[in-house]
Amino acid sequence: MSSSAKPQFSRMSLNLLMLVSIVLIVILYEPAAKQAEQPLPAAPTLNASIWLSDSGSKIWFHPALADTIEIQFWYKAGFRYDGQHKGQAHLLAQLLKYESVQRKLPMEISLDQDFIKVVLHLSSSPISLKKQIEQTVALLYHPKLNNSLLNKLRQPSSSLSQDLRQQAYGQHAYAGPQRGTQESLSQISRADLQKFHHEYIHPKRLFASIVGDVNERSAGIIMETLLPNSRRHPASDPPLIPQTVSYASRDNMAILVKPGLNNLGKQSQQVRLVKDYLLMQVLQDLLPSQIKWVTGQSNNTIYLQQLAQFRQNMRDNADWDMILRAKRRLASHWLQQAEGAKALSRYLVHLNAYDLPVNHMQLNLNHLQSITMDSWQQFYQTQLTELTF
Template sequence: MISSTAIAAPEIQHWQTKNGMDVYFVPAAELPMIDIRLTFAGGSAYDGDTPGLAKLTNAMMSQGADGMSADDISRSFEDVGAQFGQGSLRDMAFMSLRSLSAKEYLDPALDSFTKVLWKPDFPETDFKRLKKQTLIGLKAQLARPGSIATKAFYKAMYGDHPYAQPSSGTEESVTALSIPQLKKFYQKTFVAANGLIAMTGDIDKAKAKSLAERISSGLKKGEAAPKIPAVKRLEKSQRIVIPFPSKQAHVFIGSPGIERGHPDYFALYLANHPLGGAGLSSRLSKEVRDARGFVYSIYSYFSPMASAGPYIIGLQTRGSQVEEAVKVSIEEINKYLKSGPTDKELNESKKNITGGFPLRIASNSDIVQYLAVIGFYDMPLDYLDTFTSKIEAIDKPTLLDAYKRHVKPENFITVIVGGEQG
């Protein structure tokens, strides 16, 4: 049997293009493919007083570019078997391309990709259509208790911080958005100093450098976006109950956790695994779901971001059981804070995490996403190579100390939506 630590992670190479765009590259010659992912500090945390701006700007870039229509762009990728992707999260906006590495396929795919990146047209007709689709989506969220709970949870946890705003915006903010606003956001965000290129595939470093120069050459150098403000720690608990006509209640419990790159990340990742991160074998699932039958599902996780992302305990239960389910969940967390995992839980969690890690970097698409995250959050280049050894090195006192310092149930936000008919 081969130990997980014996499986070498890919070595990450890093440099900058002539106009200052960071590049993160891993060669992978096993398949005749190339995966490229661009990220920019331009997620919804940068919306300011216009929620939905980042997401709509990103979506509009592929609706028309350099005279090509949305259909033209889509067809140009399909004709060479390439896959184009784009999106906007809280911290970042991204664009991705997967293509065959042969020149006859890669060159036309890159040509369309760079047109979308460099010369979006923001056509009026498509803007109106996407605004309408966004507004329809926002109305549809009002019929989903899970969406209502998520928005209320982030708003309660983050208050006036940029993370509090819904990434898709509000009906009022989206209605008010205009094309000049999108163009201004694009011009400020999609610049070399504010982005990076992650790349892996069937090319050597010389070819990767050539591709990176080609991709970045049409971007202005610009300036890096300002850092997202620090998140204030909660000083008291808050309970929010939102009526919704459903049998099932959606519940979120938690508080701000840690930012990406925090020195306690590995200890907290390991600490959460036996509690609520191991699926049906986790302690919360065994105690709240199996032993008492209070919930359909329950889980917990840390979600680090540029500033402190949330620590979330999520569960779904019948309305008649919601109070007991929340009570027992908090009790189990308090028990864990006192004694931590058993030796068996700790050992099994380490084996599960380290044994499964090679599968998380098994494909090029997995690797390119890791490269983008590592670069965007300025994480060590040996992050993938040292992940399992860092997990294995953590002992119970270290784990429990970190968990106690970051998890304060007395300051938890609890949001309950629905369950009135249960």
């Protein structure tokens, strides 16, 4: 009975086999290592035109192929300007939103600490466009401010996030409360809202953008028609001193106050902000949907839920490989801000409102690329201390 012969390997053959295995491992793993270290993509070149309207508004324009003409109006009328009438900016924004629905305008209205934001999706059809512009001008500069609805809106609301915000900001204008208090709302009359509207929904207090399938001359005509001169005097801005970095926490929730976009005078401050952005991306990866970032002129505000889980995950899970992946996701998010007319109109008004350069995205990408493992670990340890109070 014959038996199969066992293969015989010499020492030289075994050494050669080991060498080939090592080479294969290097070849197979080298592309992955190189991929992790690839440079971030470049930002698109924006050929934006910038001008002041006859009524004093600063406008950014960029042409784009789109079915609609996308326009953004950011009025310096956020709740930081409420003064003693806490809640009046919120009431005005809600009344304008209600009237825009009644007029069936393609419009969205929102409010934050700095701005009342109006988004327009106008038709490219000349007849429809003319009608929409007329309706928009009537709403923005001659609103009805429905008194019966105003009475219904005088309802304050409280929440843990608002309580923590007031604790973190103290006497700063960003403290709010955005929706006012029972006492402040009861004292706000329709006449008070009219006065606030005349002084703050004013062309000289406006940052705007327009993006669409129109040339610069047509864009200028549209914006001049939307922004007539006002005989009224705009409100003046009181000085706003940034709040120092602070935090407040309760019941597994926290608010962290960071430097805002108007505090970027030095490159080191710009790099610090990019690291903050990267930190937010990392935190989102650790616990999706449990974090909210609100951009501000004076300060940025971070809302954290499930704080105990965040603390544990930050200690255990944020290794350098995760940071590299987060860098690419953050870069991708930034690039998407310039894709399509709607996103681009919002990005341009963002640059406009925060007085950022047209190449701001590329500068951020450069700063993001420059973050090394050592510089990130030093920054991360500091943040870990702040977020594990």
